[in-house]
Amino acid sequence: MAGKKLLHFISKVATFLFALLFTLNYLSSNAQAQVSDADLIQLRSSIHSWARDFVCEGITPTKKPSNCPDKGGPDNGGSEVGDSILFSSLLCYSVENWACQNIPASKDEQGGMWRSPQRLRSRSDGSWGNARFSQDHMIGVLLYLVTEYNRGNVESARSFANHWGSWMANHLSQGEFSLCDWDWTDLEAMDSCALEGDIFGARAAMIRRVFDHIGANSPERRWRVGGIIPTWRSYRLGDRRDPHDYLGYLNNICALAPSRGKKFNCHLPSVTSLIFQEMGDNQRLGSIDEGFRENPFVLWVNNGRQANNQIRKLTLDRCTVADAAHRSGSNTHQQWAWERSQFEATPPWRNSFGWDCVTMINLLKPNPSVRAHQVIGNSGWTGSIAVDDGYVYLATSEGQLRRGRISSSVVTELIGNGGWIGSIAVDDGYVYLATSEGRLLRGRVNP
Numbered sequence: 001m002a003g004k005k006l007l008h009f010i011s012k013v014a015t016f017l018f019a020l021l022f023t024l025n026y027l028s029s030n031a032q033a034q035v036s037d038a039d040l041i042q043l044r045s046s047i048h049s050w051a052r053d054f055v056c057e058g059i060t061p062t063k064k065p066s067n068c069p070d071k072g073g074p075d076n077g078g079s080e081v082g083d084s085i086l087f088s089s090l091l092c093y094s095v096e097n098w099a100c101q102n103i104p105a106s107k108d109e110q111g112g113m114w115r116s117p118q119r120l121r122s123r124s125d126g127s128w129g130n131a132r133f134s135q136d137h138m139i140g141v142l143l144y145l146v147t148e149y150n151r152g153n154v155e156s157a158r159s160f161a162n163h164w165g166s167w168m169a170n171h172l173s174q175g176e177f178s179l180c181d182w183d184w185t186d187l188e189a190m191d192s193c194a195l196e197g198d199i200f201g202a203r204a205a206m207i208r209r210v211f212d213h214i215g216a217n218s219p220e221r222r223w224r225v226g227g228i229i230p231t232w233r234s235y236r237l238g239d240r241r242d243p244h245d246y247l248g249y250l251n252n253i254c255a256l257a258p259s260r261g262k263k264f265n266c267h268l269p270s271v272t273s274l275i276f277q278e279m280g281d282n283q284r285l286g287s288i289d290e291g292f293r294e295n296p297f298v299l300w301v302n303n304g305r306q307a308n309n310q311i312r313k314l315t316l317d318r319c320t321v322a323d324a325a326h327r328s329g330s331n332t333h334q335q336w337a338w339e340r341s342q343f344e345a346t347p348p349w350r351n352s353f354g355w356d357c358v359t360m361i362n363l364l365k366p367n368p369s370v371r372a373h374q375v376i377g378n379s380g381w382t383g384s385i386a387v388d389d390g391y392v393y394l395a396t397s398e399g400q401l402r403r404g405r406i407s408s409s410v411v412t413e414l415i416g417n418g419g420w421i422g423s424i425a426v427d428d429g430y431v432y433l434a435t436s437e438g439r440l441l442r443g444r445v446n447p
Helices: 001-030 035-051 084-092 097-102 117-122 134-150 154-168 186-194 197-215 245-255 264-278 297-302 309-328 354-365
Strands: 220-225 231-236 374-377 393-394 401-405 414-416 430-434 440-444
Touching: 001 309, 001 354, 035 309, 035 354, 084 097, 084 134, 084 264, 084 354, 134 154, 134 197, 197 231, 197 245, 197 264, 197 440, 264 297, 297 309, 297 354, 309 354
Parallel strands: none
Antiparallel strands: 220 231, 374 440, 393 401, 401 414, 430 440
């Protein structure tokens, strides 16, 4: 009997010790896995040094800079700037402010949108369908409008939306509002451009939701009905549809993808959720496709735009692979990793063209940056910022912060060597940014 009690006691002690050892190991590994700001800043600086080669004309992210300007093909015939609107809107949102210019530059004189400024110039014959525009880039434009509005550039966002809306009103396709021209003989064009009906009407409701948020005018069309005494009927973009249905529509597209390698639409619900959240509407994803459950961008959005160590670790690990692949010469630079399933034959981050990683690291806010800004000076500020201490401060493209006297601003001294790309923090609690157009922008540090 005593022996049985002793064995039972030894068994309980062993179980306790095993549990204690497991817990200590878990805590130890967790502590070791904590990702520091310094890790992220260093990685971003490394990637930034080569990602800037993948830009057309200083404003358009591209996977094939050697082919600029665009030759006009939908995806493969030119410089592959065809996805630039969506990518540049995410870069712009993450405060890569050079990319913000790409979106207004992709709008023609009549207010119509194109996939890029290069596509606008090369296909100015008014070509239609997927070669011109698509739903993905509609979402990019909407994110850009909300970003600009929330940064205090209210009139700029409103003017842009009204111009685009007037194009929709004046360029009906098949008698309906559309993003681009289409007809019933081309299902791909219809899928890219249509904005009305049971299938596509939720897109229009989403546009109208953003237009309402920024105070823009949603376009309206009218038509005559009746016989001897005709009457007029009207339809405003998005009428009789709930914009929240759009998330369900996008989730259905993701679920219907034919294979794991064709899941590139599955990141669109997350970008749309981000837009809703930026408008104060806390729409999250009810479920996440299995190929995106370890996607740092999707997790960040669905966590209410808040980072945690899991998200930081996923970003660091995957973007470290991208950086190493570039330096070894084995990176094809053909992917925006966060739009691809992790189950693809080759992990998409392995072939990142860099700007996806820069965007994601920016979103984790490892150092102060402009999250919202307003124009406070309109000329004479290109490249340098004068502040009240009698110095001029210059942020270089390599991330250095240099300082010089106002009377001799050409001669500068290095006072900061990392994390200063594009913005300068000063003691008044704001970040100041001098743009290439000569505007001086101001925003709160990590508001």
